Amino acid sequence: MQGVKDKNGVMRYVISLIVNGDYLTVTVKGNTLLVDLLRQQLNLTGTKRGCKLGNCGSCTVLLDGKAVSSCLVLAVEADGREITTIEGVAQSEKLDKLQESFIDNAAIQCGYCTSGMILSAKALLTKNPHPTETEVRTAIAGNLCRCTGYVNIVKAILAAAEA
Amino acid sequence: MEKYSVIGKSVPKIDSRAKVTGQAKYTGDLKFPNMLIGKILTSPHAHARILNIDTSEAEKLPGVKAVITHKDVPSLKYGISPARWDENIFCIDKVRFVGDKVAAVAALDEETVYKALKLIKVEYEVLPAVFDPIEALAEGAPQIHDEYRRNINTEIHQNFGNVEEAFAKAHLVRTDKFIGQRTYQCPIEPHSAISMWEGGKLTVYCSTQSPHYFQHYIAREFGLPMGDVRVIKTYVGGGFGGKLEPTGLEFAGAVLARITGRPVKMFYDRHDMFAHNRGRHRQIMEITTGVDKDGKILGMHANFIMDGGAYTSLGIASAYYAGAMLTLTYDFENYKFDMIRAYTNLPACGAQRGHGAPQPRYAFECHLDNVATQLGIDPLELRLRNARQPNTVTPNEFKVNSCEMTACLEKAREISDWEKKKGQLPKGKGIGVAVGSFVSGAGYPIYRTDLPHSAAIIKVHPDGSAATLYVGATDIGQGSDTVLCQMAAEAMGYTYENMKIISADTETTPHDFGAYASRQTLMSGAAVKQAGEDVKNQLLEMAGVMMDKNPGNLDCREGVIFSKLEPEKTLPFTAVAREYFVKNGPLVGRGSYTPPKLGGTFKGAPVGTSPAYSFAAQISEVQVDEETGEINVNHVWDVHDCGMVINPALLHAQVHGALYMGMGESIWEEVQFDAKGKILNPNMSDYRMPTALDMPVITSALVESCEPAGPWGVKEVGEGATIPTMGCYANAIYDAMGVRVNSLPLSYEKVWRALKEKREKEKGGGKKKK
The missing domain is CATH 1.10.150.120 ([2Fe-2S]-binding domain)
Known part of the structure; x- marks a missing residue:
């Protein structure tokens, strides 16, 4: 995983991942949560944030097919992996x-x-x-x-x- | 032909596609160019004087755009309840609970905001604090607000008929005391608000149950005309009463946005929500009832104390509701109600689903079971003997029109197989019953005004292919957008599938007080019906000209205009609507609703008035593990009298949710504090809400009913279903245990201890006999 230091000395990592079938390369901090990468950087706000503690499950996404609370996953852990959010469940107009x-x-x-x-x-x-x-x-x-x-x-x- | 073509059918929710695809945008999902993120700094002390606030370090942090304290905001006190405006945007002289609002920050991103909050230095002089309402009321207790001596927030003494005389005549007079705990609404979506200015106009997107009250109080706080404040409700992730009043996020966000000239998104984390609270009050409830030998209630005295927390919130109304609603379900003439709501150094309590009424109802229903046991009467039979009848008036002057209390009880008895089970279940199992009733909208708004309670506009599109309903009514998940579109389509003679809705935006939609007191199906529904009929009348006039018929002989159903005399003569809605537009311009229907003057003239008489009341009986069957105190609810039945049903699927879903919430409140849920007033469980694992694995089998049933005061005969369901719930679970648990735990929640520990004590007593008793 490639990293660059920003002007405050904070490391930023370049990660590649597949989100709802799209190959993406993004830059995240070491402490960026997957839920925040999805919501704030990728604008996939269908993934909700209810507690940031792994209690409520509203941020659940599929990580390589497995349901996980995306507030308990670091964005860097998603490097090279496949994610499905709610936006990726329907096949264009056809609902699942x-x-x-x-x-x-x-x-x-x-x-x-x-x-x-x-x-x-x-x-x-x-x-x-x-x-x-x-x-x-x-x-x-x-x-x-x-x-x-x-x-x-x-x-x-x-x-x-x-x- | 069926009587109705759109209402009475379980059409899918109008917003369901947006919600299953993730398209639905909640406030926290919105982004605006140049937007900043903001948060509020809160007090770590339960009671402390603020000596100094130093924001200089926070201001120096790169990325921080503004830091504000009480010096930067209006000092005008506010509160949702005009009876006691006792809150400031930020504390000025002292903080009154752990979580009281002190300052706020706006910065480029969340991480910077959290860092900046830590850099604000507040110097406090810690003061003695009080956390118990009875201690707070004692002479010499710490004074929380200078204006309210002995920490009395409100005191109520109501007396109807002659309770003393009734007790003197009674065969049995019994007193029981119960304690209801503090609970929190805990909607899954955290509160948030985005504020932005265009010149002198403020726009706020927020997670609210009432855009109108937000607009009213924001305008008042900043001295703005209502027209310069636009409040827009986005999708809301649940409210249950917790999102009815301003949260502080709108006020702080508006000031931060003004200072920075940028949109500011403010949000609460889960623990902030618990601290802001406004959930259910802790109540200490003593009930005395006098009955004759057949169990007929002659008189009742409710003597309550409420822990209000540090501010009023909606608590004055909660305090009145606590007593007012007890008279609805049973027919008795003599009633006395005493209540003190005390200030304490804990988060302020407010209106949680059922507003003030579920806990007193729990106490009354448990108490009546005790009375029934003492008299040797079946508890369900005792309730039937006292059940209120239609077209009666309560001792506190509430006029009850439709009322199927008796039918609800009888049906619940039948479908639960009560007669085969009561007294005949194996050891450790129990069955219990409770009833309830609730308002279908409050008779009077929260602040005094002669505005209509609801209004609606329907605009038919130029080609008639769609109609848009504009309402201020607020869908927070319960489905008001859907049922109101059904009602509009029915009244217009149109189809649900062609309805669009724009709701709860103070600039584009007409006035409505919002989602509280279970008011929208009846009140907003009445306005929508009128607007729909207005469209239909104009359309039939036009059709009369086009068909060369008397409009009085025409009607419209499911988008087809037809002659009532010659049904084969028809015209499509679309063609007539288009012709109307060509000839006259926009086809618009208007409606509004104001309830009739209701209630008596005594102090507090307006609280609890309503055009109509729902009634319900609930029965639950539980199993208690004698070894561990663990409780399993096996089955729960709800039978409701809620008038004409607009959407059965959504109606039953409301009941499911209420039984779920009530189950949590009965067995697990309680906001707990340490000795210094800090919440011990401000998260969704330690504040234990039921999961999918905890839920029993639920049966939701209805009885035939039609309410003359509601459009098409409707009444409420959303809150009414929470009223009997805690009593019904508690009575089943009592039946299973053979001993009563007199406080909520009926936690495993309390149940285990009570059973242990019972066993020891029985053993002791046995020895004596020897």
Whole structure:
């Protein structure tokens, strides 16, 4: 990883990564969080910031297919890796079956947890296409939602798995 | 043909595509050219005099563009509740809780902002502090505000009928005491605000439940005409009462933006949100009820003390609501309510979902279970014997129109299989019931004004292919944008799919007080219905000319205008709308809503008035682990009387959310403090909210009901569903344990200790018998 010192002596690193299929090269500080790289530098604000402590799951993205809290990942750790954010879930105009299912099952209220929920569910269904209800609940146990009581979210994920 | 073509259907939320694709922009997602980032410095002490603030080091830090303290901002006191304006933008002489606002910084980026905050040197003289409302009320306690002796923020004494006489006649008079804890709304989206000036005009993008109140208080604080303050709500990531009042971010941001000439984005971190708080009050609640031998309530006395924290916030209303709402569900004539809201050196409390009412309701419902047990009456039967009937008036002069309290209880009993379960569940399992009621919008606004409560404008596009609804009503996730578009389409005879909406922008949308007191479906809905009918009437006039028919014989449904006498004679909405535009210019409908004059004339009479009240019964079934005190909720049933339902899917989703929040508040959630008033758990792991793994099976059901005061017969649901919840869980846990824990939350530890004590007592009792 290449680094340059800025005029205050702070190291900046040049990293390359694939975000939603796009090859990108960006410069970050050693302490830049992945969530801030995505939101502030790449303007991918569909990834939300709710706590910056890894508690709420609203910043969940897929890192090489695995659901992670992007506030617990340093941007430099993403060098050479592949990231999917909520903006990369639909295939242009065509929504993913999970997105369709969240709409059809009224699984969205304020929407702030929705991006993270869908990505956690996406990681689950990729690995386990026909999960049980308990497996669904376990997969989203790290994604807090304050609006829905999870009822319709669980229903939506199970329905998407059936589809 | 169905009666309605758009309402009563579970159409998808209008914003759902934006939300599942990440396109929906919340305030924190917005960027403007040249924008700075700002944060507020808060007090580390619970009570301290400010001796000196030195900002020079912070100002020297490269990247810092402005540092402000009380010297740079208006000193005019504010507060959401005009009854007590007791807050300053920044503290002037002293700080009153850990987290009180002292200064603010704007800089190029977040990292610089955090560094700059650390460089501001504040010299404090630490003062004695008080954290308990009863201690705060004692003579000699530290004085928090000079104007409020003995730290009394507000004192209420209401007396209706003759409680003493009722108690004298009663077969049983029982007193119980309960404590409700401090909880926090904890929306997943943190608060933020972006302020910017164009000459003398201030624009604020923010995460708010009420653009109107923000606009009102920002204009007042800076001496600006309302027209020079534009407040725009973006998508909001949940509120639950915590985003109703100015947060300080708008005021500080406006000043920083003025000084720097740049847009400034201010935000709270999660721990700042907990410190700013405005969540549920801690309440100490003593309830005495007199009943006859059949369990009929003759009179009730509620005697409460509230920990208000350091400022008023919405607390005066919370204090009144705490007592006012207790009279709704049961029919009794004699009622007495005493309350003191005390100032303490803790974060200010305000309105959290159900505003002041859920905890008193918890206390009353637990108390009634105790009464039922003592009388040997089934607790559900006791509630049925006392259930309020439609078209009645409460002792505190609330007029109740539709009321299906009895039907709710009966249906809940049936679908939960209550009769087979009550008293017959295996050891460790329990079942409990509670009821509730809530306002469908407050009868009076927060500050005194004769403005309508809601207004709406509908503009039909020139070719009729779309119609845009403009409302001040505020969608914070509950779905008001969706249901209001359904209502507009129904009233116009149009289709939901062709509706667009612009809401909650004080410059483009008409006035509305916003999302609180469960008011928008009824109040904003009434304005929208009127606007829709206005469009339809103009359209039918035009169609009458085009079809050479009497407009009175025409109607419009799902975008088709037809003759009621010759249904085969039709014209498309689009063609008539276009012709209207060609002949007359824009086709616009207007509507507004002002509630009728409501309530009595006694002090505090307006609080709790509403055009309509929802009613609900909830039953839960739980399992308690005797070894660990661990509680598992297995199933919970909610049966609601909420009038005509506009969108069933969204309605049930509100109930799900309420049962979830209530479950957290019943078992886990509590904001805790150390001995110096610092919050111990200001994050989302130590403040334990339920996860997907904790949730029980939820059944949400309805009873038939139609409310004459609401458009199409609607009433509220969003807050009403939180009212019975804590009582219903607590009563089930009591049923499972056979002993009552009289304080919330019913934590595993408290349950375990109570069970241990019970076992020891039983053992002791056994020995004596020997």
